[in-house]
Amino acid sequence: QVQLVQSGAEVKKPGASVKVSCKASGYTFTSYGISWVRQAPGQGLEWMGWISAYNGNTNYAQKLQGRVTMTTDTSTSTAYMELRSLRSDDTAVYYCARDRGLTGRYDYWGQGTLVTVSS
Amino acid sequence: SSELTQDPAVSVALGQTVRITCQGDSLRSYYASWYQQKPGQAPVLVIYGKNNRPSGIPDRFSGSSSGNTASLTITGAQAEDEADYYCNSRDSSGNLVVFGGGTKLTVL
Numbered sequence A: 001q002v003q004l005v006q007s008g009a010e011v012k013k014p015g016a017s018v019k020v021s022c023k024a025s026g027y028t029f030t031s032y033g034i035s036w037v038r039q040a041p042g043q044g045l046e047w048m049g050w051i052s053a054y055n056g057n058t059n060y061a062q063k064l065q066g067r068v069t070m071t072t073d074t075s076t077s078t079a080y081m082e083l084r085s086l087r088s089d090d091t092a093v094y095y096c097a098r099d100r101g102l103t104g105r106y107d108y109w110g111q112g113t114l115v116t117v118s119s
Numbered sequence B: 001s002s003e004l005t006q007d008p009a010v011s012v013a014l015g016q017t018v019r020i021t022c023q024g025d026s027l028r029s030y031y032a033s034w035y036q037q038k039p040g041q042a043p044v045l046v047i048y049g050k051n052n053r054p055s056g057i058p059d060r061f062s063g064s065s066s067g068n069t070a071s072l073t074i075t076g077a078q079a080e081d082e083a084d085y086y087c088n089s090r091d092s093s094g095n096l097v098v099f100g101g102g103t104k105l106t107v108l
Helices: none
Strands: A003-006 A010-012 A018-025 A033-039 A045-052 A058-060 A068-073 A078-083 A092-099 A113-117 B009-012 B018-023 B033-037 B044-047 B061-066 B069-074 B083-090 B097-099 B103-107
Touching: A003 A092, A010 A018, A018 A033, A018 A092, A018 A113, A033 A068, A045 A068, A045 A078, A045 A092, A045 B083, A045 B097, A058 A068, A078 A092, B009 B018, B018 B103, B044 B061, B069 B083
Parallel strands: A010 A113, B009 B103
Antiparallel strands: A003 A018, A018 A078, A033 A045, A033 A092, A045 A058, A068 A078, A092 A113, B018 B069, B033 B044, B033 B083, B061 B069, B083 B097, B083 B103
């Protein structure tokens, strides 16, 4: 069965970086992409970006350009999302989701990773 | 601000039909996907494409689209359908994805 398992919760200080992992299983990793979506406390879903696991191509949300990097390791079927220069408003649950090709159709989601940014 | 607009809250009587809408220019070119999210849980895909349900989603959920508006209809709403619902699609450029602000559905 398809599973996306994310790394554990993180607490970071403003200005620091965080790297969240998303390990995929149960399907051919390189046949799909991975999108990252975050949700601040009590707020809606926000699309962060997408990476093709086939060739590493990325598309990032404009507001995060320059601060976010998405990568994949096909040898371990793992996707990563690194966010730099953290601010308090980056506090959110971060989700990875399987997406065949920047379609917005996310049929499987990770369990979410809470990232708290606090001094 | 989101490029997809949803009503913040909608209510429906148990067993009745409710329509949740999503408006945006990109919907003239791209289909919306719809997600259900319950407190403390990851979103779940309920509708995608023209009107497709993933395996395991009850057939009381259906989707439609006209012009710049996509709709999610729940026919015979159940108590367990009370949740937040989000639409998304590619944006007008086709290079990004956007989510609507979400609709909180209350089943009375």
